[in-house]
Amino acid sequence: MVTEQLIWAIFFLPLASFTFIALVVRPFFNRYSIVSGPIAILAIGASFVISLLTFTEVAVNGNHHIVNSPYEWLTIGQLKFTVGILLDPLTAIMLVVVTGVSLMVQIYSTGYMAPPKTDERVYQSSGPNHHEPEELGRPVYARYFAYMSLFTASMLGLVMAANVIQLFVFWELVGLCSYLLIGFWFHRPAAAAAAKKAFIVTRVGDFGFLLALIYLFMKTAGVENPDQLNYLEIGTINEHLPILVQTGLISSGALTLIAVGIFVGAVGKSGQFPLHTWLPDAMEGPTPVSALIHAATMVAAGVFLVGRFFPIFDSSPSAMAVVAIVGGITAVFAATMGLVSNDIKRVLAYSTVSQLGYMMLALGVGAYGAAIFHLFTHAFFKALLFLGSGSVNHATGTFDMRFMGGLRNKMPITYITFLIGSLSLAGIFPLSGFWSKDEILLNAFTSGINGGNLVSTIVFVLAISAVFMTAFYMFRALFMTFEGTFKGGSESDPESQGHGPVHLAESPFSMVLPMVLLAAPAVLIGFIANPLFDLAGVPAHWMSHTLEHWLPEGIQGHVEGSKFNIPLAIGSSIVAILGILLAFLMYKPNPLISPQSVGSAFKPMYILFHRKYFFDEFYEGILVKRLYYSGIAFLSDWLDRNIVDRTVNILGWVGANFGGLLRQLQTGQMQMYATATSIGIIVIAAIFIFGK
Known part of the structure; x- marks a missing residue:
């Protein structure tokens, strides 16, 4: 039986882990800081189990009477500050996502952060191409797991608020x-x-x-x-x-x-x-x-x-239009930068920005259920891909894909799991990304092309464009990293800030296990959580309908008439396959299309994408240095000359002239002093008598 106290434990367990590691382990028992990892894993593992029970009770059984009304904490005038839990299917889903992914990341971290590399010693580079994590002699293992526990607790507090x-x-x-x-x-x-x-x-x-x-x-x-x-x-x-x-x-x-x-x-x-x-x-x-x-x-x-x-x-239709347009622009905008990035983590970062654009796009066209469904599936395959990039870095010592290659046979588990994550992100049937991406495209298509909504039509076109680019840049990364011949890793990369020296072998068990466990939902969770038809007791489109059912009356979380559209699903899959095919032709060993030739042919676009549309230069050079700093300098100068200086000058003038006035009153004549005193007494007496 899930109780309110048990749900609060989901938040307080990681918080307690942070407190114990930060205030006990690190300052007093840092020699034994290796216990920080198991402490964090046990706390978040317990939170994950309780989250699963809560998800079952709320989203599956429909029990929304578990928590009481928020507790009144403080009242100031009309402001009533309360503390409580808002428990609905959105909360339940997010609790599972946050604790589940965090648990996998914590287990992975015990291998990736490598306790022998994070003790009290100061690590210096052992060569021009060897980059150990210098920590200036400070312990990092306990600090790392303390921060990660606090991060998880903060996100749990956010979704439960x-x-x-x-x-x-x-x-x-x-x-x-x-x-x-x-x-x-x-x-x-x-x-x-x-x-x-x-x-x-x-x-x-x-x-x-x-x-x-x-x-x-x-x-x-x-x-x-x-x-x-x-x-x-x-x-x-x-x-x-x-x-x-x-x-x-x-x-x-x-x-x-x-x-x-x-x-x-x-x-x-x-x-x-x-x-x-x-x-x-x-x-x-x-x-x-x-x-x-x-x-x-x-x-x-x-x-x-x-x-x-x-x-x-x-x-608010205007607000929805803003959300949809910003989401659609972001989906394409970020994808174009992922096309040319050579850092495997940055490729994944741009893919995250793009996929979040998809989710915002879905919310903007009214597809609440589809957006949260994609958030749910994306969490698993994106975590899988990032952990895969860390595994590759653990072996090669670099994140630059130009110095990788040939890792498929050396790291078969990492390769297979990374391939699964890439297929899911590209939206290839029947992996989880296919189902959630298709729901977003379908809702945008139904609202736009069929419904005559211009904004939805525009964002649908943007979304389809992003499908092609997503498939291309993910398989570009896959081919550059795992196919062909190895290109030296950190020993060839002069700017490497990797995990250590080249060591071409599969990652340790603690790193491989989370990737394998995350690969399962990356394959299955899309269809299981939101099947097209009744499946083993799970109703069709169960997750989307459950989310939408809990919205206030009159609020619709999907676009009318948006049911699975086979031609649209086939069309989007063809677009994704074309992106994969182009990546294969350009980045397979002995490519048929030279990437250098394509880059030269579209050099202005390549420079624009590679320089990230010059946004950093614009923000740094124009907004920050010229407008912000210059504006502050101008304002400070104006305030100094017109306010500070004038205030000081006025005070000086008042003091000097007031002193002169007082000097004129000091005549040295007793008759003058007696007259002034008499007048003062009369004025005070009059005030006292007539003031009543």
Whole structure:
């Protein structure tokens, strides 16, 4: 029997793991820091088991009476701060995703982080091409698992939050943890810069989210509230805010502003255009961190946020159009950069940005169930791919695919699991990515081509384009990494910041096991969780219908008439296969099409994609240095000359002239002093007498 206390344990177990490792193991027993890994694994493993039980109880059995109403914590005027759990199918699904992926990543980390390489010693490079993780003599193993436990706990707190204040606190904690983990190798300038970049760029989005929450409170504070509803609680917001718009108590424009503000926060966290620049640089963190960020925590938080407030978005056609267009642009925009990247982790990073664009696109066209379904399947195959890239790096010492190749026979398990993840990401039948991607395409097609919605038509075309590019860049990465002959690894890469020397062999069991376990859902979970027809007691389209059933009355989480479309599924599969075929022709041993020739033929486009559309240069050179720094310099100069200097001059003038006035009063004549004293006494007496 699942109880509310047991559900709270899902959050508190990883938090307790962080507390124990950070406050006990690391400061007092760092000689035994190897216990940090098992402690984190046991805590998150227990959370995963409870999450599965909760998922079964809520999503399968439909029991939504497990948790009580939120507990009132603090009341300030009209503000009622509560603490509680919002338990619905979205929460239940996210709990399984976060704890399941985190558990696999923690197990993988015990091998990848390699305790002998992370003790008290200072590691120096043993040669020009050999890069060990220098840590300036500081212990890192305990610190790593402490941060990872806090990261997991923060994301769990975010998905369980019942009110916007609680949600925003954990939203910021997720951002803090990403900063700590991206900059984990803080002695590397690139890692330190990437951490600061991620923190600053996501703060831009967070500012929009915060403004939306403030505006939400301002608009609801003056509304008649005979039922004493708390508009800080997410359930109340989703259920009653659209009604307030329909009754005219809140304008539709105000609702749109609230929705767009929330979306700005999601854009920052999920790396959507134009706040995408931090996400590829986040690859400077340890590879297991990248897997957790890109599959189940930070970037998933943005899509989750829009999904959590979907009824607000659904009530604003303008906000939905913004979400759809930004998602569609991001899906193609990020995919084009993945076409030319040579760093295997950055290719996967761009694929994450692109796939998150798919999810936003789905939410924008009203396909709530399809978006969350894709979030669910994507978590497993994307974690699998990142762990595969770490396994390759463990063997070659580099992330640059130009110095890989020929690993298929040396690392057969890594190759097979990476192939499964690539096929699933490309949306090839019958793997899980096929089913969730097809639902998104189908909803966009039905709303656009069949429904006559121009925005949906545009984003459908963008989505189909991204299908081709996704298949191409994933199999480009696969062929460059595993086919052909080995090209030297870190011994040939002058800029390698890999895991160590070249060691062409399969990764240790602790790294291989999570990849094998993640390969299973990458193959099966799509059809099992959301089958086309009743399957062994599982109803057709079960996950999508369960998610949509829990939306407030009048809110629809799918596009009318969007049922499995065989011609569309075949067409999208053909597009993906064409992308794979082109990658094969260009990157197989003895290619029929030379990549260099294609790059030369489309040199302007290649430069544009390779330089990431010059967004970094624009932000750094124009916005930051010229506008921000110059603006601050101009403002500081104006304030200094017109406010500070003038204030000082005025005070000096007043002091000098007031002193002169006092000198004129000091005449030295007793008659003058007696007269002034008498007048003062008369004035005071008059005030005292007539003032009553």
